[in-house]
Amino acid sequence: MNKESILVVEDEEKIARLLELELEYEGYHVTKVMDGISALEQYRMNKWDLILLDVMLPGLSGIEILRRIRMNDSYTPVLLLTAKDSVEDKVSGLDLGANDYITKPFQIEELLARVRAALRNKAIENIEEESDWLQLADLKLNEKTREVLREDESIELTPREFDLLAYLLKNKLQVLNRDQILETVWGYDFFGDTNVVDVYIRYLRKKIDLPEKQTLIHTIRGVGYVLKEVK
Numbered sequence: 001m002n003k004e005s006i007l008v009v010e011d012e013e014k015i016a017r018l019l020e021l022e023l024e025y026e027g028y029h030v031t032k033v034m035d036g037i038s039a040l041e042q043y044r045m046n047k048w049d050l051i052l053l054d055v056m057l058p059g060l061s062g063i064e065i066l067r068r069i070r071m072n073d074s075y076t077p078v079l080l081l082t083a084k085d086s087v088e089d090k091v092s093g094l095d096l097g098a099n100d101y102i103t104k105p106f107q108i109e110e111l112l113a114r115v116r117a118a119l120r121n122k123a124i125e126n127i128e129e130e131s132d133w134l135q136l137a138d139l140k141l142n143e144k145t146r147e148v149l150r151e152d153e154s155i156e157l158t159p160r161e162f163d164l165l166a167y168l169l170k171n172k173l174q175v176l177n178r179d180q181i182l183e184t185v186w187g188y189d190f191f192g193d194t195n196v197v198d199v200y201i202r203y204l205r206k207k208i209d210l211p212e213k214q215t216l217i218h219t220i221r222g223v224g225y226v227l228k229e230v231k
Contacts, residue, residue, distance in 0.1 A: 004049040004119060008032040009039040009065070010081065011057050015104075019052060022108050023115070036060025043069060050118055053098075054081040055089045063092050070097040075125075077118040081106075134169040137229045139208065139216055141169055155207050160185070164200050165208070168217070168227040177224035201225055 006023055010016040011034045023030045031046075033039050036059035043051070043065075051069075055062035066078055080093040080101040090101050099118050102111050134141045140149045146162060148155040157165065163185050168176070178194040186196070201217060209215045218226050 003027060003029040005029045005031070005046070006115070007039070007042055007046075007048045007051045009034075009036075009052065009057065009062065010054045011035060012054075015081075018108070019111075022112065026112060028115075034058075036062070036065055039065050040068065048076055049122065050077045050079065050115060052079050052081060052115070055086065055093070056083070063089065063096065066093060066096050066098055075122075077122050079114060079118060134166065136169060136172045136216060136227060137214060139169075141166055150208060150213065157204075157207065161200060161204055161207070165204055168225070172227045175220050175223055175226045181224070197225075 004027075006028045008016060008019045008023070008030055010019060010032065013034070016032045016034060020030045020032050031042060033042055034057075036057045038059075039053070039057070040060065053062045053065060057065070062080060066080070069076065069078065074097060077099045078097070080089070080098045082089045082093070082101050082103055084103045084105075093101055099121070100114050102114060132142050132144050134143070138151045141147070141162075143166060148157055148162065148165065164181065167181065167184050178197045181197050182194060201219075205217050209217055214229065216227055216229060218228060218230070220226055
């Protein structure tokens with residue numbers, strides 16, 4: 001099991017060392033830096049599961065670092081270390097997207113509990129985000145964002161093509177006849193020719209099943225279509 005990685009940004013050596021020792025004892029992989037510039041460098045060079053960020057830092061303040069992180073990253077949990085009476089820092093930090101704050105001096109047990117809570121929330125968000133995707137092999141579709149990816153490359157679909165692919169993915173490995181597809185994707189009140197399904201399957205194949213890629217949309221002669229991986 002991989003250790004979760006935590007970046008500790010704290011300019012007081014004793015506090016930084018205490019945090020490093022306690023977090024490592026809890027099983028985390030810890031890197032500590034003591035100024036704002038180094039903190040941004042470490043953030044950009046590595047992927048972090050959580051950042052413990054002191055507000056008062058040489059070089060760049062913790063609030064400014066948080067602002068820069070949140071410009072492109074709303075995902076990484078950031079816990080601020082603030083002075084006991086600094087209400088302004090707490091408010092600014094929360095407004096900028098800090099996940100939590102801990103006031104100095106702090107009890108290490110409380111800090112560890114807040115770290116665990118932030119990591120737990122991140123794991124839950126991870127699961128929820130992954131559950132938004134329908135997938136078969138290297139083909140992925142997200143119904144919330146209406147994204148379609150194959151080998152992580154974006155594919156542009158029309159609304160009808162998207163709905164058709166979503167239906168096929170929800171019923172992957174299951175052979176679907178034209179009437180089933182028409183009723184679900186076009187609606188019960190559609191009075192056109194069932195050949196429209198064949199036309200849109202052709203459109204999808206041109207975008208999804210390119211010659212250099214594995215074929216995923218298969219025709220079952222006399223029945224309909226199935227989305228499956230043939231190994």
